[in-house]
Amino acid sequence: MGIHAPLIVIDQLERRFGETVALAGISFHVAAGEIVGLLGHNGAGKTTTIRLLLGLLTPHNGTVRVFGLDPLVDGERIRQRTGVVSESPGLDERLTARELLHVFADLYDVPRAIQRQRIAALLEQFGLIEVADRRVATYSAGMRQRLALARCLLHDPELLLLDEPTAALDPVAAHYARELIAERRREGRTILLATHNLEEAERLCDRIVILERGRVLVEGHPQDLAAALGVPARLAIEVEPNFLDIALDVLARRSLTVWAEPEPGRIIIDRMTRRQVPEVIAALVAAGIPVYSVTLRTPSLEDVYLALHQRTERR
């Protein structure tokens, strides 16, 4: 499914809690069919943003529109079309998964006639059908998060707001949860994913919005962000170990930032551009150095994030 008109529009949004500024005038949008990562440390404003989108909080300034609606006026209609998963799954442990899903199906106005079938399908899809009649108290953290994901899909929502959905999970459960999110994306749902897991954001998201202390630091695709911010790539070269010193000398003469890795014959060149790669390799080959492998490592979201963080710290 292609990307369409904005489904979420946030403009100069502000929110304070007493003296604490949670959001200091953030603006961004999420197009229909897009998956956008909202990144930031704890307290950056991610959860506050999601709560404002749902009409759970009142903004102190700025505007929010979801499906073109104002959450303060049409919160009920927005919540009818939105599925939400919070960091804490918020499941009453005394109920069974099936009971819980039936309760929430009623809360989301799912017609009674289709509830049984839809709930069974979701339990099956999320691998919970075998334990559907066991109390949630007996579930592992991963099973709970899967149940929370199943619950947020009960009413077949167009928009998913996922707030740290994998934060409390072990690596295996987190991997499984990411697969489930990726599937929802393939179904064409719009997703706003609040996370501080950079790998997760990089893997799943079309665009990233990085928040810090209630402000949008930067917005865009991870690779575009790296380029825009001038976060450099690294070139890893593996040469014949006996030629390492010669190779380092050749590269140093070209004024490149070079160092040798602990592994024999492995060289790292920092701050490389793509265009520089052929001439660097040509220089090594011309000096008679056997080159076994060359890898241009483009900056990861983590590199971008660290660079941004260092900049804001310097300020």
Added chain:
Amino acid sequence: MHWQRVWAIVRKDLIAVRRSRPVLVPLVILPMIFFIALPVAFGIMGRFLVETRDTEIEPLLRRLPASERAQLERLEPGQQLAVMLISYQFAPLMLLVPLAVATAIAADSLAGERERQTLEALLVTPIRDEELFLGKVLTATLPAVTIGWFGTLIGVFVAMAVTSVGPPLLPSVPWLILALLGVPGVAFLGLGTVVLLSARVRGLQEVMQLSGLLAMPLIGILVAQASGLFLIDWRLALLGSVVIWVAAFGVLHAGRGLFHREKLLRLG
């Protein structure tokens, strides 16, 4: 109003209460004490303590309206004592049961919901604030009033069986007024108080302990009657019920004012 949503809240909370031993046990034991054990104890006491009339009963009888006193004087002294205790002296105590049931369930359903971090999952659904509030009101008051009325009915039959006395002395008019008007009144009062407490106090245990203070006026009435200050008659029962309803309306109204998503979320 979407009743499907309201009943979903009631269903969820009542399933949870049914499976929560700390909440359920008092809800079973209290009615058994007040609606079965006490009438049986007073009935047995009346049968065996037949020599108490002059010293114990006479001052109490003098406080009764003439018509009720005349009827009571036709009974055996032991029956008189049992009826006086069940129908008059301890009648206000029956209100403790719906009060305890309503506050226990409401505390679990409101403060407990917050403590278990399950409140936000409800707030992100389309349910309106007033629907959530009504769901919580029904969750606490339906069992409280049902147990109160059903227990009262059982209590009447038990008392009639052990004393061999029937209407109009057992149940007496003040007893009936308290049962019909007082029982739902204290259920709403207990719930409303828990709503207000939940907005100010974070922990479930704290809410339970503070709401327990609501029982103090009922204990005070019992002590006042035992010390001969007054004896509850239909006028006092009616007045007491009206006071309870006014107080209940007041706390519920104030509680509804606090029942908005943003306020609930801030507490959560």
